[in-house]
Amino acid sequence: MTAPDVLRVLVADDQTIVRDGLVALLGLLPEFEVVGTAGDGAQAVARVAELAPDVVLMDLGMPGVDGVEATRRLAAEHPDTAVVVLTTYADDASILGALQAGARGYLTKSAGRADIARALQGAVARQVVLDADVQARLLRAAGTPVPPPPVELPDGLTEREAEVLRLIAAGRSNQEVARELVVSVATVKTHVNHLFAKTGSRDRAQAVAYAHAHGLVPRSG
Structure with missing residues (x-):
């Protein structure tokens, strides 16, 4: 049965x-x-x-x-x-x-x-x-935009950390990032510290290089 x-x-x-x-x-x-x-x-x-x-x-x-x-x-x-x-x-x-x-x-x-x-x-x-x-x-x-497939971020970066990293790569200061994301400067610093640790970056220059190497920023031209 x-x-x-x-x-x-x-x-x-x-x-x-x-x-x-x-x-x-x-x-x-x-x-x-x-x-x-x-x-x-x-x-x-x-x-x-x-x-x-x-x-x-x-x-x-x-x-x-x-x-x-x-x-x-x-x-x-x-x-x-x-x-x-x-x-x-x-x-x-x-x-x-x-x-x-x-x-x-x-x-x-x-x-x-x-x-x-x-x-x-x-x-x-x-x-x-x-x-x-x-x-x-x-x-x-139906004329509805098809969302792109989700991109798997490297080294355990969160979406917000990747967003902060993109803004840093675009030359934004912590204060400018805070204004753009509507968060406090202290919150931005926390994200920066986390993404530095995850990417093995000692400073912003290394973080920017990491962002470009991993395709986290749009290519110019």
């Missing part, structure tokens, strides 16, 4: 080798049980009606009824079954079509096992999980 916290999954993909690979991959994860497979969208809808899985891992480019139409039918006829798209397509039309049809997750086939597991679990919990590239495309399509 299936444990109550095990999610029942249906895998829908028209390529047998991909379908079998996904079944094998999910079989390695104790939190999932693959209850069936489908080779096209129409079969996926029929198998959901028969098996009532918690979630369908759905390809898009299938013959006959494609993944978008199958997702639309499942959302209308079997709303308790979540759909996560796993596809090679990452164009705006495919992404928007699938999400508008009711998919709760969208991954490309470069996704790893952990990404797939997270998306399946999130979909059942009524959360939308998107591949990072997919999310970026949606933001661009």
Whole structure:
């Protein structure tokens, strides 16, 4: 008997080798049980009606009824079954079509096992999980600036220490840094002492050289 916290999954993909690979991959994860497979969208809808899985891992480019139409039918006829798209397509039309049809997750086939597991679990919990590239495309399509990926700072510097270091490299005095960051001069001195210790700098000149060597200041020209 299936444990109550095990999610029942249906895998829908028209390529047998991909379908079998996904079944094998999910079989390695104790939190999932693959209850069936489908080779096209129409079969996926029929198998959901028969098996009532918690979630369908759905390809898009299938013959006959494609993944978008199958997702639309499942959302209308079997709303308790979540759909996560796993596809090679990452164009705006495919992404928007699938999400508008009711998919709760969208991954490309470069996704790893952990990404797939997270998306399946999130979909059942009524959360939308998107591949990072997919999310970026949606933001661009909506005209929203895509934030740059976070930069890992060297030697344990905090964001504020790096900010102080950039201002020092720009020639600001402690008093000017304090005014710009709206903090006290004593606070700036504390940050300076910390960043000196972390960067191994004895003075401001060495700290400036460190900032340039580690790309912490914009290049001129």
